[in-house]
Amino acid sequence: MSKFRKIWLPIICVFALMVTAFTGCKGKDSKKTIAVVAKGESHAFWQSVKAGAKAAGDKYGYNITFSGPVSESPESVDSQKTMVSTAINNNPAGLVLATIGTGFADLLKVAYDNKVPVVQFDSGIWKDDVDAINAAGKNPIISSVATSNRLAAALVAEKFFAAIKSDIAASDGYKLGIIQHDTTQTGIDRAGGFEEKFKELADADSTTNGKYTITKQIKTGDANLAYKDALEALYEQGVNAVFMSNEGVVKQVYDAIGGAGTKYDAIKFCGFDAGTKQIEWMKKTTGAKLIGSVAQDSYQIGYQSVEQAVFAIEKKTVTENVAIAGAWWDASNVDEMITKNLVYQG
Numbered sequence: 001m002s003k004f005r006k007i008w009l010p011i012i013c014v015f016a017l018m019v020t021a022f023t024g025c026k027g028k029d030s031k032k033t034i035a036v037v038a039k040g041e042s043h044a045f046w047q048s049v050k051a052g053a054k055a056a057g058d059k060y061g062y063n064i065t066f067s068g069p070v071s072e073s074p075e076s077v078d079s080q081k082t083m084v085s086t087a088i089n090n091n092p093a094g095l096v097l098a099t100i101g102t103g104f105a106d107l108l109k110v111a112y113d114n115k116v117p118v119v120q121f122d123s124g125i126w127k128d129d130v131d132a133i134n135a136a137g138k139n140p141i142i143s144s145v146a147t148s149n150r151l152a153a154a155l156v157a158e159k160f161f162a163a164i165k166s167d168i169a170a171s172d173g174y175k176l177g178i179i180q181h182d183t184t185q186t187g188i189d190r191a192g193g194f195e196e197k198f199k200e201l202a203d204a205d206s207t208t209n210g211k212y213t214i215t216k217q218i219k220t221g222d223a224n225l226a227y228k229d230a231l232e233a234l235y236e237q238g239v240n241a242v243f244m245s246n247e248g249v250v251k252q253v254y255d256a257i258g259g260a261g262t263k264y265d266a267i268k269f270c271g272f273d274a275g276t277k278q279i280e281w282m283k284k285t286t287g288a289k290l291i292g293s294v295a296q297d298s299y300q301i302g303y304q305s306v307e308q309a310v311f312a313i314e315k316k317t318v319t320e321n322v323a324i325a326g327a328w329w330d331a332s333n334v335d336e337m338i339t340k341n342l343v344y345q346g
């Protein structure tokens with residue numbers, strides 16, 4: 001053997017092994033990536049979702065990418081479409097997705113063609129897009145993971161009714177207001193779940209049956225202080241209590257109350273979700289009272305969404321609908337709920 005071969009052959013062989021190992025690892029990593037595209041990224045809720053998703057990825061040995069638009073407004077739909085397109089083009093093993101609008105049907109069809117299982121989470125994928133991919137016979141959605149908005153809102157109704165029952169019984173015409181944060185299925189389910197359960201309880205009780213009415217303000221979004229305007233409209237109708245269907249409503253209402261002196265002090269409120277302002281309001285001992293709220297377990301939403309994607313990828317049993325339980329929180333347990341990551345700040 002020549003001196004050249006003696007010196008260079010081992011080096012060439014080592015280099016070849018390195019290239020093989022590198023390309024092999026690269027392929028393996030690509031197959032072990034789950035892309036999560038949320039409706040946002042910076043908010044504490046989405047950060048908690050991200051933490052749960054990462055934890056599930058760590059448990060099962062998958063790399064998790066996480067992205068979301070700067071806002072959940074219609075103006076960010078195109079930005080989110082780009083994120084979904086990028087995620088699918090990177091050929092992930094699975095996709096976890098919650099969309100902020102319609103127009104994702106073609107991208108979902110590509111996911112189907114590429115055999116990428118999709119888990120929809122939180123408020124999921126809009127009905128128009130689901131109808132379109134079903135009609136095309138190309139639906140890649142294998143599981144839905146979310147808080148049961150109707151059941152969570154029903155829990156609020158149950159707790160709120162118990163808190164104001166005596167007020168209704170003592171009145172000649174108690175007025176309950178609902179501020180529904182938008183016209184998506186989430187908004188519909190939360191307002192509907194609350195109203196349905198409240199009526200069931202109040203109508204079944206002889207002390208409250210026939211002594212109340214419910215009025216509703218429905219907004220398409222939180223721009224231009226829409227929820228503050230909704231509060232004012234309800235106030236003009238003489239409401240005694242108000243259910244607020246998400247954190248955005250709570251924040252605007254809380255700010256409006258803070259700048260109105262004692263104007264709204266006689267009204268009792270209940271909410272949905274969490275956040276720093278809602279926590280602050282819950283702990284206040286003066287002024288308009290926030291009786292309580294229901295929190296989504298955002299960490300578990302992220303964790304179980306990724307878990308279902310893993311099960312689909314690994315041909316294990318997938319749960320078609322995973323309902324994450326909501327939890328009631330009020331002034332008595334707020335700090336405990338923060339510690340348990342059920343009530344987020346931010």
